[in-house]
Amino acid sequence: MTRLLTNKRNKKSGGNKRPYSLEQRILHIFTNNPTYAYGYKAIHSKAGRRSYDAEEVVEAVNNLCQKGHITRNKGNRFQLTAGKEQAPAAKEAAKSGNTSRKLIEGTVDMTSTGNAYIVSEHAERDIYVPASKLKGAFDGDRVKIRAGMRRGGRRPEGEVVEIVERSKSVFTGIVKIASKFALFIPDTNLPLNLYLPMSKINGAKDGNKVLVRIAEWSEDGKKPIAEVVEVLGMPGENNAEMLSIVANRGFPLQFPDEVMAQAENIPDAIDPEEIARRRNFKGITTFTIDPIDAKDFDDALSVQQLPNGNWEIGVHIADVTHYVTEGSALDKEGYKRATSVYLVDRVIPMFPEKLSNLVCSLRPNEDKLCFSAVFEITNEAEVVKQWFGKTLIHSIRRFHYAEAQEILDTGKGDYAAELQTLNNLAKKLRAKRMEAGSIDFGSDEVKFVLDETGKPIEVKVKVMHDSNRLIEDFMLLANRSVAAFMNTRPEKVPFVNRTHNLPDVEKLVEFKRLAADFGYEMKIDTPEQISQSLNQLLQQVQGKPEQHLLETLAIRSMAKAAYSTHNIGHYGLAFPHYTHFTSPIRRYPDVMVHRILHQYLTDKNIVNRNIEDLEKKCEHTSIMERKAMEAERESVKYKQVEYLSERLGQEFEGVISGVANFGFWVELSDNKCEGLVRISSVIDDTYFFDEKQHAFVGYNKGKRYQLGAKVRVRIVSTDLHARTIDFDVV
Known part of the structure; x- marks a missing residue:
């Protein structure tokens, strides 16, 4: 597993689901400013750095370019294609940042603090809504808000006036039963406590892991009232944990009777x-x-x-x-x-x-x-x-x-x-x-x-x-x-196409620079040169110390495949036409x-x-x-943590698979389990984080812990609930 670090706002799992297209949002930016030319970074800033990853923005811009909505100029700058008129929706979007108190519809993008931003195709900027004004809206819900400017001319602020559609109504967690009442402790953080009456526990026992749904809301919309719909088992039991993973991703555990x-x-x-x-x-x-x-x-x-x-x-x-x-x-x-x-x-x-x-x-x-x-x-x-x-x-x-x-x-x-x-x-x-x-x-x-x-x-x-x-x-x-x-x-x-866009240009440039440090030459001026250079490099690095580092960064430069009626081909497979039929x-x-x-x-x-x-x-x-895919990866991670929890204190050889400013992840060579080495636990020197080199470097001794490097680690601790593994360097 490889780590891709992003600068998204701190959100709980599952909070990045947006029903409206990022392409539509970016196109509004251009139609509002038809004479301006923007680079990737400027577009990312206007689209919302807190809401979107850089690779998502690059992929969306490339899609719009392929479809002819925008044109690529010199220096990788983009401008609205000549002859494209400003759409009425874009004109409305241009008004959304003023002091008007009109209603705007959008999607709740909640932070770990309980405050939220409303992402709307009708607004150039995300609209801040404090927790006190969410009116019971959860992350991912479709809502209508009344928005206006905050004092001092800062970014717009709003309040929820209507919840149009709930993104999620079922949750997994543990039931705690007292003499006269029950508590529901969710597996993931929720902005509100779910009230669970004793009359709605439906046979659940103290300590059971359960699936609950929100049955109703209090009149003021502040207290969600839940009921148990299925008892999954006891925490730590394989069946209960696997079913929880599936349910938390929004997949039903059973088929309806009619089906x-x-x-x-x-x-x-x-x-x-x-x-x-x-x-x-x-x-x-x-x-x-x-x-x-x-x-x-x-x-x-x-x-x-x-x-x-x-x-x-x-x-x-x-x-x-x-x-x-x-x-x-x-x-x-x-x-x-x-x-x-x-x-x-x-x-x-x-x-x-x-x-x-x-x-x-x-x-x-x-x-x-x-x-x-x-x-x-x-x-x-x-x-x-x-x-x-x-x-x-x-x-x-x-x-x-x-x-x-x-x-x-x-x-x-x-x-x-x-x-x-x-x-x-x-x-x-x-x-x-x-x-x-x-x-x-x-x-x-x-x-x-x-x-x-x-x-x-x-x-x-x-x-x-x-x-x-x-x-x-x-x-x-x-x-x-x-x-x-x-x-x-x-x-x-x-028709339904399986599409895969061109690689992220900025990441490719960085990858080319790093590959050159290891003596590999890459040509990235055309799509054909990129694929030829990548294949040549992937063959040349086999069995070499830098193999894991360069393979990891090459994969990270690729766009994500998706389904679309707009055929842009499948770059990774080099097919001008591709679908899923089989x-x-x-x-x-x-x-x-x-x-x-x-x-x-x-x-x-x-x-x-x-x-x-x-x-x-x-x-x-x-x-x-x-x-x-998230559910599949989480089930693998759960079993990795469970497997290593029986092997505390044991030592393993591994490869550094990700680097962040607080430490680095190591993937064990024998079993592909991955855990974190916190840099604060490495006490043989004082280390600084070199982001461009994906490495930690010691001030005094110059020792390096770089992405792709081999390292020996000891298993220190595991946490099944949090799905985490902690290592120490040996």
């Missing part, structure tokens, strides 16, 4: 008339390759040689949309969740298990309905023909990755020739992608071995083998081919892509998706994807 009823009513058998409408791949060698513990098999591969010597490769994807009708309770729940969540010990599925693990899952020796991308490929991995459509398949073998890899290594085993053919083609596809500028960032993932109670007893580092990459390469082929097909239709059909069991964007593609293939005249509605769905699924 479960719809899922259970789906027939197991396939209608013969449906089979007759599809291209039949039964009889063609077809199999799946997945993790050993997987149950939701999204994809299968078929392979056969054609009479002309070419290969027909079928990428077959579970046909979820055949079973999930648009607008149904199942569909609405899938959209709400937007993704499955993969924790250390379980999966919280996007759809009920009847679909995800049974009806839709491409299990071996069963007929299954698929939506397929079929390619005719030469021996040199050139695609000469492609076909998309609904199919019927019958997988004859389920491999897990280690099994498939052993067959690739030995040349012996089930379907060895077919596996070897797929692997050879995948390697050639990969080589073409890398030659085109795809960036190959290696990343380590960990897998915990748990005992029967969920306690971690061993940590293993996952290794990417050819069998993993084989599947990855054919999924990439299907995803980019579907995207290219849809994005080049003359009808200009609104995992509809666990990703809702793939469901949207399946529907749009099928509608177009069936009758291109009936594709009438509203692009604004589709963009909102893209934004929602992007947000939920990040929440799922």
